[in-house]
Amino acid sequence: MSRRAPRASIDPDASKSWLRRALPLVKAHRALLITSLTLSFAGLIVQVQIPNLVRVGIDDAVVDRTGELSTYVWWIVGLALAQGFINYLARLYLLRTAYEMEYDLRNIVYAHLVRMPFGFYDRVQTGELMSRSGSDIRAVQMYLSFGPSILVQCLIAVVAFGLMLSINVPLAIVAMVTMPIIGVLGVSMRKAIFPVSWLIQARLAQLATVVDENIQGVRIVKAFAAEGRQLRSLAESADRIRWAYRQDARIRSRWNPLLDNLPRLGLALVLLVGGLMVIDGHTTVGTIVAFNSYILMLQPPFRMLGMMIMMGQRASASARRIYEILDTPSDVVDKPDPIAVPLGGDLAFEDVVFSYPNGTLALDGLNLHVRPGETIAVVGGTGSGKSTLGRLAARFYDVTSGRVTIDGHDVRDLSLASLREQVGIVPDEPFLFSLSIHDNIAYGKPHASREDVVAAAVAAGADAFIRNLPEGYDTVVGERGYTLSGGQRQRVAIARALLVNPPILVLDDATSAIDVTVEQMIHSSLRDKMRGRTTVIVAHRLSTISLAERVVLMENGRVIADGTHESLLASEPRYAEVLAAQVTA
CATH class of the missing domain: 3.40.50.300 (P-loop containing nucleotide triphosphate hydrolases)
Structure with a gap:
């Protein structure tokens, strides 16, 4: 089977941000990506209807007893099945987009590497190139494909807030009061985690170099009975990575609990304020149940938002390492109009x-x-x-x-x-x-x-x-x-x-x-x-x-x-x- 050429390349303008330079690659696969995002958004629309249907069902069939409970149950089951099918298609197209982007990015990097002259390989370690052609490409691919999907998932907050406003404005404001704080914490976490993400990727590349040299040179290692020394070298590289991962873990342990639990503070406030409003007759029990469902629905997107911030920082560090290769020009290249003639051997x-x-x-x-x-x-x-x-x-x-x-x-x-x-x-x-x-x-x-x-x-x-x-x-x-x-x-x-x-x-x-x-x-x-x-x-x-x-x-x-x-x-x-x-x- 013949190799398909990449549909796009990386923008060669080094003055642009890493994400703007990668946009041609995203645009080349926009049909698949937009299809996936559209289906994902449609799934969200279906998902946010379920708590509202629960609200109406409780108030109508349970509290006021003016409707049939089974009717609401079947509607909820039908919406859940529809949401599952839509999410299946969205995930299918998203994974296809991710693999297509990874295919193109790997081919872009490899095509550049094969154009590089011997002098480039004289000064660059094989393990370093393997790391940038492997884990770094995967980090960029994950962010370019899954990042937009996570953003769409986060739109559930906007849709849910709109529905909450249509049901009860004061209670909706109470439910969303913690969200600006989450945004500020997300920006602070982004700034803290970027240097560590770069360090992790660099040290993973160093470890890959040690492993590659030990595998390639295993006969020399054994010939000089140097297994112990090489294991110590590997352990030292692993220790440096472990230290970097520990720093990453400290940052995550400091910020993630806040990002995860602030929506739950909103849940407590809804129960408090909403409960008082029910007692005073300003809202219904079904509304409280629906708002609790909406707030619980908001937790995964905001947890994914924290994950997206970390993915973005790792992708940023990885992209810059990839661009270092792509921005290195080959000093052995064809002239604009090279000659291709049979040679006689003089x-x-x-x-x-x-x-x-x-x-x-x-x-x-x-x-x-x-x-x-x-x-x-x-x-x-x-x-x-x-x-x-x-x-x-x-x-x-x-x-x-x-x-x-x-x-x-x-x-x-x-x-x-x-x-x-x-x-x-x-x-x-x-x-x-x-x-x-x-x-x-x-x-x-x-x-x-x-x-x-x-x-x-x-x-x-x-x-x-x-x-x-x-x-x-x-x-x-x-x-x-x-x-x-x-x-x-x-x-x-x-x-x-x-x-x-x-x-x-x-x-x-x-x-x-x-x-x-x-x-x-x-x-x-x-x-x-x-x-x-x-x-x-x-x-x-x-x-x-x-x-x-x-x-x-x-x-x-x-x-x-x-x-x-x-x-x-x-x-x-x-x-x-x-x-x-x-x-x-």
């Missing part, structure tokens, strides 16, 4: 200077030209900038200065989708999804046939071990592919890149976890696959370097030597030192 780095977001200088005036169809090996010590070449070629980052070109086109002029379809990268630590082997290999080409997938696996030296798995190509790998060995994951990743068949292929130490015997088998297949393809191999092993026609030696972000393996070994002592270091590593 790759060049011209005076390229590049620093990572944390300030680490990776390339410093790099000049390198790889001709179409040429295979080069890039060699160098740790931190020399080797892996950065592929990341810039695929434009995962933009250069600080200089430019990267393919076929003479600056990569910043090419459309990102077209560029990344034609520059394939196999990292040294490949990521596999919790899918079948077939789906992992076909990830870049989802509609590939089984024959094409098998051919790519054969070329990557993966077919033999895949066929020995319990379900062959249909075997589902564990999270991140950890049910496979490191070498097996690398072979699946190579197959994934080969299936797409890009004109430019970057192998970033892609066979480092594969034993030499298997690597030699893969190399024989890769020689055929690399023929006519521009290939950049970040290499450490001599066997891998042998795949290349030319070797480039890097140091401190620059090319310091360039030639064949034999010529560099004979003329460049630093090349021999790097190879020796790799052998002893």
Whole structure:
């Protein structure tokens, strides 16, 4: 089933309040929401008629005995059934509205996240993003959908007050005398609870980060017997959340009893004043019963009003955290009229200077030209900038200065989708999804046939071990592919890149976890696959370097030597030192 695009987006004007920025999302679903609110209001109209009917029934059939009691009973039963059916429909449409809004909001956030460059993820914690994409979105959705419904529920106070005025004006005023006080208390509670709501959401995100890192890094935790230390770290985060929740509980315990019980004070006043009026003959017993019912009817809306205030503060804090993500622009974006053309593979780095977001200088005036169809090996010590070449070629980052070109086109002029379809990268630590082997290999080409997938696996030296798995190509790998060995994951990743068949292929130490015997088998297949393809191999092993026609030696972000393996070994002592270091590593 195809994904439905969000019907609206968040207003990009950061100067507006969080609620005004979210209004386009509400307006996009106004038909469902208005239907729900209309039905809800109709249910309230029916509900407030019941106490009035009770009043008439008591005064007419019980006190004056001029009417049939059964008639009023059946009317009350009929109204109750009608109210139940109307409320069912109102709730149904309200929940549909809530889920539609949540769907759109999640897609808006996720679509923005996938547009963000690598630099964004270098500085933002995964747990923080998970929290903002989960609990924060749910908090905003709850307020946008249920908030209007609660307001409509609170309209019962207006309708009930109108009916009470039509029955007995003095008694109606007595019944509502506590309501202005409730309004003032609600505003005070709102101001008190907002900072705590923000703190709770922030600390929940910190806890999510700790949990995420412990799950993702469980093998390292166990390898160093650090379970106790990690549990203490988790307990510390949980303690900080507990402290914030305690503050929230103190605020609620201070304000909620007042908001809940003030309407009951109105009930006592009605009983006192109304009772005296009955004694004096200025009203009836049925009126007292009806007014008691109306006041009891007012308690849930005002209790919900307090809940709405707390929901609003939490939603406000959550929305601001979501907007922090949405307001962060991507610095790697398509130009207004990007180029989308087939690439031949002429790759060049011209005076390229590049620093990572944390300030680490990776390339410093790099000049390198790889001709179409040429295979080069890039060699160098740790931190020399080797892996950065592929990341810039695929434009995962933009250069600080200089430019990267393919076929003479600056990569910043090419459309990102077209560029990344034609520059394939196999990292040294490949990521596999919790899918079948077939789906992992076909990830870049989802509609590939089984024959094409098998051919790519054969070329990557993966077919033999895949066929020995319990379900062959249909075997589902564990999270991140950890049910496979490191070498097996690398072979699946190579197959994934080969299936797409890009004109430019970057192998970033892609066979480092594969034993030499298997690597030699893969190399024989890769020689055929690399023929006519521009290939950049970040290499450490001599066997891998042998795949290349030319070797480039890097140091401190620059090319310091360039030639064949034999010529560099004979003329460049630093090349021999790097190879020796790799052998002893």
